[in-house]
Amino acid sequence: MEILDKEVILKQFPQLEQPLLEELLKQSTLKEVEEGEEVMRTGQYIKSTILLLSGLLKVYREDDEGNEFLMYYLEPGNACALSMMCTARTEKSQIMAKAVAKSEVLLVPSHLSEMWLGKYKSWHNFVIASYRQRFEELLQTLDSIAFKGLDERLLFYLKRHVKVSGKEVRLSHQQIADELNSSREVISRLLKKLEQTGAITLHRNYIEVHDLEIV
Amino acid sequence: MEILDKEVILKQFPQLEQPLLEELLKQSTLKEVEEGEEVMRTGQYIKSTILLLSGLLKVYREDDEGNEFLMYYLEPGNACALSMMCTARTEKSQIMAKAVAKSEVLLVPSHLSEMWLGKYKSWHNFVIASYRQRFEELLQTLDSIAFKGLDERLLFYLKRHVKVSGKEVRLSHQQIADELNSSREVISRLLKKLEQTGAITLHRNYIEVHDLEIV
């Protein structure tokens, strides 16, 4: 645990009121997580709200057979309000959060987070807004799975990835297939088609995105 | 708007504290909805939290082309905390709540609901618990769509329906197909297979469920 730099927090969470920030500094834990490291898993003992200071997290679902699919990304300034919500069940499927890049997170113990809901209006608003945003994103994911074919889902996936990490998508076809719960060959084929339209260019281990709207 | 029977509310929501119940009686609106009537639609002007007193609601997603899929059911004693969450967007997809049977709902204006979060501990707990439950159910639906074939999804659907409305499932194949965002013929075929295992018996406009666990 390091000394928290108040300015860093302030910059990411300008909407939080002063006294709340003071408490945040005193009561929360800063944690650095490496790329690929697991940040949260539903049903774990420690329940905290997670505030992302830097880096990038992906939140995804994993079933009992190791299948997974991406729910959404968390960017700096976002909170994973989910963690407040998750009961300590040890059931089959789980929600996982993993660092996509080296990240810094702030862990707020659940009891504090709950208390602050009443104590600090700005916290209350922040948590509600977080929920709202995450929920909307989850619904978009849900829609694309329920209503769309794999080709459109791939497009949706790429757009989202571009939004959080830029036009150089450094992923193998296998990784994409995993996050869409599909198979490598199928993704390769679809990507090839996309390349033929001129929307992207394929390279080893990364995809250069030109324009995904033209498709 | 009728005179609210305090005892009815009390029975459905025993976990709420006395002064809160008083306020509920004064400030909320009772509404009767007929079978098939729409109770909520995201993006509508009036934002309220919905408490279900009697009957049964289904909450589902509908996209711009009229496709739909069932998210979950709401039973008496449940709240649709979602309505607090839904911004007034007029986007493509929507969350809808519709009465499956004649129902009575209590509408709590959003600003009160939010205020009570701080004022009444029991309300806070109730809302959080509602979220949690609905969210878990939504995730189950999500799982079944993402990871399972249509046969398993149908089973899951039937089980859930049995849980809320008993072993006589009064639905046409077409209705089931709609709620699973599939087509009638496919559902008919799968149901036929289920009948052959002895799990169900098919009739016109209703399905007699014997045992869905044996499959």
Add this chain to the structure above:
DNA sequence: TCCCATCTGTGACTATTGTCACGGTACGCG
């Protein structure tokens, strides 16, 4: 009672997605 609207069953065909097999390519490391 008879007729029509609705519901159900089924075969044939198509489209999409997943699986298998295999060959080629690029990169990193000794």
Add this chain to the structure above:
DNA sequence: CGCGTACCGTGACAATAGTCACAGATGGGA
């Protein structure tokens, strides 16, 4: 610089789900 490992491309085939066409069943009014 060559060798191995991971990555990518592709054809053939299988499985699942959606579509079309049509026939038969059923039940509720006129």
